Every structure is written in C-alpha cells, then in structure tokens.
Amino acid sequence: MSSTAPTGYAPSAGPPPPDSGPGWPRWLVALTVAWAVLLAGLTWHSARNDPPTVREQRTLAQAVPRVDAAIGELVAAASGTVYALAPAEIEQGCRVTPFADGAILRRHVELAVPADEERAVLERVAEGLPSTWRAGVRLTSDGPRLRADAGEFVTVSGRTVADGRVRLSVETGCRPADVVVASFLPGYPPGPESTALAAALAALGVEAGEPDEWVQVVCPSGGVARTLRVDLTTAAESPQAALAPLAGGTPVVATDELYAYRHDGVAVLVELYEDRTVLAATTGCAG
Structure with missing residues (x-):
C-alpha cells in the first residue's frame, strides 16, 4: 500500500495580516495641505520683506548709506585734527559664494597727527563714536589698532600708516556688486x-x-x-x-x-x- 504526499504549501500557522485600514481622515489631509500652503506663503513674504540676516544677502548698493554715515561719524569724532577724505574704492573679484563674484567698498579718512600721538588720537576717535559700535583700541605687534562695528556688517578700523599718519577705514566686506560708486564728481560748490x-x-x-x-x-x-x-x-x-x-x-x-x-x-x-x-x-x- 502506498501513499501520496499532498502537493502545494502548508497553510501558515501565524496570525493573519492586519487590515489595511480606512486611510487618513479627510480633515487630516486638509490640515496638512493648509499648513504647507501657509509655510510657502510665509517663506515668500519673508524673502521679499524681511531684512537680510547675513552679509551675502546685502548688496553693495544697500551698504553705501551705512558706509557714508560711518565716515561722517569718524570725521565728527576726529574733529580737532588735520584730516582729509579719500575717494571711495571698489575692489572687484572677491567671492560672495563659491559660485558668485562680488566687490568690496572701502572709504578712508587720512589724519595728520603729531609724532608719538597716534595711539592717543585713535583712542580719542574711539571714544567719540556711538556706544553701539563697541569701539576700542588695542596694542598689537604692528602698533595700535582701532576696531568698531558700524552695523549691517560694515566694519570700522584705524591704524598708524607712518609717523604722524593715521588712517581710519570703513569696509563692507564682499557683497554682490550692483552699483558703481563715483570717486570724482564734476564741478563743486565753492566753500x-x-x-x-x-x-x-x-x-x-x-x-x-x-x-x-x-x-x-x-x-x-x-x-x-x-x-x-x-x-x-x-x-x-x-x-x-x-x-x-x-x-x-x-x-x-x-x-x-x-x-x-x-x-x-x-x-x-x-x-x-x-x-x-x-x-x-x-x-x-x-x-
């Protein structure tokens, strides 16, 4: 007498697979879509209206008023000395990002001071600047250095360039170049x-x-x-x-x-x- 083994697979002895369920509730889907639309709207509004939070977002044109105002503060703080305003300088070719070129705007005030009084003059200028700039003078291996922050990523510095010569500088750092700053203006009002x-x-x-x-x-x-x-x-x-x-x-x-x-x-x-x-x-x- 012979027997024949049954073909096919034996039924599983484990628990049955769970039901797929009815899916997400409609109110949850609607809420998710509304939240995504709100985030997109806030992002668009912020990009168009909020002030930049990093230097790379501020163009050279946006920095010009701040640079000019900083030079005015330096001139006022240096009153009583002999000084001259220098033309604006634009240095091309810096990198705002690895993929974008930019430019740096600089302005200077040249001071003539009695010999050995360079540090005292820098300290007097620092004291005359707005308190929010946190201006200070420290002694370095290259002589006294003035440092200050004029805001909006504009830096202020001062140093001795020769005996009896001090240079105060305002610089933007590398920015997207969207303006040409004139260093020479035709004609002038007599004074x-x-x-x-x-x-x-x-x-x-x-x-x-x-x-x-x-x-x-x-x-x-x-x-x-x-x-x-x-x-x-x-x-x-x-x-x-x-x-x-x-x-x-x-x-x-x-x-x-x-x-x-x-x-x-x-x-x-x-x-x-x-x-x-x-x-x-x-x-x-x-x-």
Missing part, C-alpha cells in the same frame, strides 16, 4: 575749503583752478564735510617755508614728507613727493 586751497596754491606759486577731485560726506548732526584735492607736478622749492605763514608758524605736522596745518577753520594737508606735491583742503564736522 571755505576752496578759499584755503587757493591760498595754499598761491603760497606755492601756483595759479588756482578746478580741483582734481573732491569728496564729501554728510555729518551726523547735519552739514557737510568736504575735501578738495590738487595734484601738482611743480611747486615752490621749499613748500614748508612757503606755507609757514598760513600755518601761523605752528603746523600740526612738519616733516620731509608731510606738512599739515589749520587755517581759518580749514584743515590743509600737503603730501610731499620727489616728483609731485598733493594738497588737500578739508572742512569737517562739529565734534
């Missing part, structure tokens, strides 16, 4: 600085004419600080002696490379080179 510059040129035996460039900034308390600059290839053989009467015999700085004085409330800074002489006359801000 006390033009009179002082004409007097200096006359003392050097040069006929006064249009300045080679002029730079201005709005002061924190109103008014305008302005620098007129002239670059001469010929002048008196001894500029220091020729300008001494205008300085009243007591210049702020008198070296072979620099002669600085104040005349009728105008700061006059004369840079002396072998092949040229650069004159800058500046009216400033009230401290």
